Structures are given as structure tokens and as C-alpha cells.
Amino acid sequence: MENANEDTNKIKVGDFVIVQRQGYTKLHKIKAQSNLILGSFHIEMDNVIGERYFDTFQMKNTSNSKKFYTLEKVNEVNSVVESLNIEKSGTDNRHIQVNAESQGLSKEDIDKLKDEQFGSSNIVEQLVNNSKTFNMKTEYSQEKYLKKKEKKYFEYIVIRRPTIRLLAQMFYRQDPTKTLGIRVDDLSQILNHANIHPEGNHLLYDSGTSGLLPAAITNLIGSKTEGHLIHMHPGNECQKNAFMAMQFPQEQVERCTNVNLYSVLRCFYQNKDSYKKTQDTEIDNSCEEPAQKKIKVEDGEEQLPKKSWQIDNERACRILSNRVDSLIITSKEHPVNITKELLQFLNGNRQFVVFNILKEPLMDLYNYLKSREDIISIRLCNNFMRNYQVLPERTHPEVNMCSGGYILTAYKLSC
């Protein structure tokens, strides 16, 4: 057990990791000899293999090319602000002229510095020494200047194990459409209002959140539990970046069944025999014998072996016919007919949640649900989320804010 623990903290080939450079994060799959492009940096990732999660690495120039960096594990980091010895500060900015050429170093000079020995402390020190206005700046704006420059030339990265929080923030930050506009607070409320927990069967229709929704639900269903997720998607293949990144144990992965919305519903309506009958066959299949031999029709005639998507469809249909305990719909499409269709699979006395980036489709849904007698407690809401900078004497809301989407929640009655 100890050993196993030790192992899971080690970064291995095949792992998905989140590379973090200050607030910036990127998902990366570790291969033997792989490179990562992080902004304008090309980084050789080999040196992280065998080290541990949350270790810090310094980006070092490689001799051969200027844009390429290798990583070196470090046990301490230099902070620009602390290492610089600032001699003089102004009391206000009255002497600072707007357009004056204040930096003595040219862009070429800076590039050269970058290529010779990349690193914030080194470059920022040079910038400060060559700045004509630095000493005139107030202490406060000196610090701000340093932080800004440090950020630009920051040479440290941390390797993190992916979590739902890090993934949700990363996708949203890269591009909110990657998660259909679902912000981390939206995600948290979708999961809570749907009462996702390790028991029961959960149903999701997701038209594309980079795998974030199925990953987050599977994460809450947990490993070594009984819960099951049916993940319906509109395409041939479902999006699974976030799901893969979470690297769930196999038994947990197997409790998420990915099915195409159309094909599973077609199977449900038009192929009832297939999933009612194969229940036993499937159990047999698990005992190592090749699937081909098993599936024969009554008169002994050989049939084509079932494709894995057919088996998934049938498994999903079996669960659907016994009904599910929660329903989540995160769709790009108009939600009314999808909800109408999928609600039949939801047990009574259970809740469901529908997310949309727009309010109007959910208003339509609200009106539709109101007209049904078996739906109560219909709520439509949206969230305001804002982050704060908290620093002594300088606490304020962050400058940038983003607007989230809309969440509809309701309960279905039993009769």
C-alpha cells in the first residue's frame, strides 16, 4: 500500500499532467521524449519523469536553440521582488513622463538576455538597472512593475495532477466555449442540484464540454462504489479530454457508459429484444471467452460479433428501462425536446438540472415543465461570481469578470 502510494505520486510516462506557470495552466500527456509548447516556450519535458507531482522545475536555455528549454528540478526559487535591492523610491508619480523612452535596453538586448540565460531575476534586474524612471516610481508601483516583469520572464513551472477544479478552470480560461460556457461555479451547482453521489444511476446528455461533465460526475460517483453514469453525446465519438486527464481506475472508467444519443434511443425503441435478451450473454462474456462464440441465434446460425458500441447501447438501455436517479442536460441544442425525451427515464421523487448559456431556451423549458403535472419546484437561476485580489492595503475585486450561464433545476413526481 505504501509502495502503491509512493508510485501514484511519481510522474510517469503516459500520465496526463497539468503544467502550471503562475496562474497559467496547460494539460499535457507525458511521453518518453516529449515537448510542450507553453506560450512562446518550447519545453523538453523529459526531466519531469520520475519526479513527483507538485515538484517545481526551472526552465533553462538549451545550448542549441534559443526557443528551446529544458527543465531542472529545484528546491527553492528566487523571488525577484525580494532579491532586488531597491535603493530609492518616489513618493508619487509627478515626475514620470508619459512618453519618455524610459527603458535603456532595446528589444534586441532583452531578447539576447532571454536567449543567454532565461530567468526573471536576471532579466528583471537588468531591466531595472537600465530603467531611467524606476527610482522615481513609488514603492507601490515599483512592486507592481516588478511583478509584471516577473510574470513575463517567470522561469518556474509546477507539475500538477489534474483535478476537476484545475481542469474546469483551465478549459474555461482557454476558451469558455470548450465547456459550453460552464464556469466552475455553474459546474459545482449542476452537480449538487443533481444530487450526484456514489449511489444509483445517473444520466447525462452533454453536447460537448471537453469531457468535463462526464469526468466531474464520474469523479463524484467515486471508485469502488456502485454508481453508474450513462453519458449520451451527439457525435460519433464523445469528447473526453477531461475524462482521460482524470485517469480514473479501470473499474471506475467502466461505470461510465458513453453512448450516442440517437443510436441508444433507436436501440431503446426499436431493438428491445437485443438488450433484454443479452443480459446473460454479457455476463458470460466477462469470463474471458471471446465474444464471437457467444452470440448465436436460436437456430444455431452464426451472427456477426457485436461491436462495442452495440454492447454499450444495450447496457445503457437496460439501465434506462429500470430508470435513473438523476438527469443532467448540458446542451448546445434547444433543451425542450431533449428534456422531454429523457425525463421519461428519470425515476419519480428525483431531481434534474438543465444548463444553457442562454436564458431564453430555458424560459421555454420552464414553460413546458410548468404545463406538466409531474414536475415541481422549477427554478431558473444564474450566478454572479467574482474573485478578489487580497493584499495589505490593496484589496479589491479583480478587474476582469465573466458572466456565467443559466441553470434550471426541478423535481419529478412519482405519479
Add this chain to the structure above:
Amino acid sequence: MSFEGYKDVIEEGDSVILYLTITQVYCVKAQPKIVNKKGNLVDNVFQTPFGALKCFDLIGKYYGSKISLSKGWGYVMQPNPELWTITLPHRTQIIYTPDISMIVLQLEISPGSVVIESGTGSGSLSHALIRAVKPHGHLHTFDFHEDRVKTARDEFQEHGFGKYVTVKHHDVCVNGFGDDLDNKADAVFLDLPHPWLAIPHTVKSFKDTGGRICSFSPCIEQVQKSCLILSKYGFQEIQTTEVLQTQYSVQQRTLPVLNLECLKVSKEEAELEKQIKRDVTKVMSAIPPASVPGHTGYLTFATMPPVWARNVQLNLSDIDDCNNE
């Protein structure tokens, strides 16, 4: 036992959610008799705006079904942490679902996690934490108020959550969380008037692999103090955030439409062409309530790195400063 598992039928002793309207939701006990103030055993009757409910009548009813009241009807539902939060008896200020959801996600809690909470208060958050850690994890929740500890313990037991939670009577600012929790926790949550006094005690409770912390505070001064202490004790990714929710009511509104066309012709002509009639139009709208909560509390999150990374102090958040120089 009405939070654990899914139930079809109400049994004696169950806590049952009675839903009348969106703003009239209650939690009642399916118990035929209760002891009244005089110490006598009497029929358990719950008064609702739609008339009295004899709690005895609940037993045997299906969850999710309609029940009649003398002046109307209601629906009975199985409780879950969200419904509990809006119906629980308040013994303290409580945390509501928008904040609770954010706390569970940002603390990275999943089945199997070991979580420390203080104070327990009315147990609003605790129920959601227990749902998130079960079946393999555990919640250790602390309060220095003896009655609240006892009531919370009884409630968890009654709700079928007893085996997933330990409620301790303890001043965490003075005594910390106890040696038995050293290196045990994946996450710590604080809702205390002086969180900065408890934060130093949390450090040794974290697993060697590190974990997440959250402190909920209504006032910004508390947040400032907490952030300083968090960074002093080696926490990283310190981030303060606030979540506010607006609930909309979807309504059709009828608006008058002024007829300005009739002004372009003489009165007689307009009358002839029936242009002076009043017009109305219907719009569908999502209307926020006249007053919405403008503040609940600030949520400050941070990460305790694993032991091997605790010496490296690195800024993992963004510097984003808008004050002009």
C-alpha cells in the same frame, strides 16, 4: 434513515420534505405522536398555510406523491442536502447551496476524502460534505457549542449519516483538531469568527500529499487576516471569491403599445380606420426578484502542497492589479 439511499415509501421516523410552493417548503417527521410542552404524548400535527397535516398520515405514502391538506395539497419528497438546507431548523447562520456547491468542488472532495469542518453550526454544509465523502470517506466536524454538537450528532444519526461523521465538542482555535487527525485530512473547511486562529492548527492535519482549505467569512477584514496567515503557513494558490445567485421568475407580461401612426392623419380619418384602438403586446420575461441577496460571505481557498513541495514558495496565482500608477 431518509437521506441514505433512495426510498420509495415513507416509513415511520423518516424526515420528509413537504413541498407546497416554491417558497413554502418544510421538513416534517413522519412520527405519529410527539411530546408536547406539558410533557404529554399528543398527535403530531404540522400546521401549514394550506391546513393541518397529521404526520401519521404520511407513513406508507410514496415519496414524490401528492397529499391532500384541508385547504389544498402538497407533495412529499425524500430529503437531500439541498432540500435540507432550505428547510432545516436554524441554530446559527447557515451556508446556502451556491456557496456549498463551490466549497465541495473547490475543496476537491470526492468519495473517500477525509474532511475537517468547523464550526458545525446548524449542519447545513455538513450534509453536503457527508454526501460527497461517503461511502469510504469521513467528515470530522467540530463546534465549541455543546448543544449544537449534540443536536447535530442526533440529526446525522437520524438521517442515516451517522457512520460517515464524527462530531466533536472542541474549541479549534485553542486546541486545534486533535492529534488523532494528524496527517489525515484531504480538505479543511472553516466557518469561524476568527479563522486565522485555527489556520495554523490545520497544517499538521493535512495528509503528506497535501490538500485544500477553505475559509468562509462575511467580512473583508477577516479575509485579509486569513490570507496573511495562510501564506505565512505555506499555503499556496490563495484565492478569494464570492458567488451570488439570482433566481428568476418566468412570466408573461402584457405591455401596452402606443399607437403613434394615428397622429399622421386627421382624427376623423383615424377613427374611420379604427386606428385609435389601444394595443397591447405580450412578452415572455425572466424577472429577478425586487431584492436579491447582495452578499453572503467571501470564500477563501488555498492549497497545502505535499510535504516534499512545502519548502518551495512559489506564486501560483495571477497578479492582476488594476490600480493606476
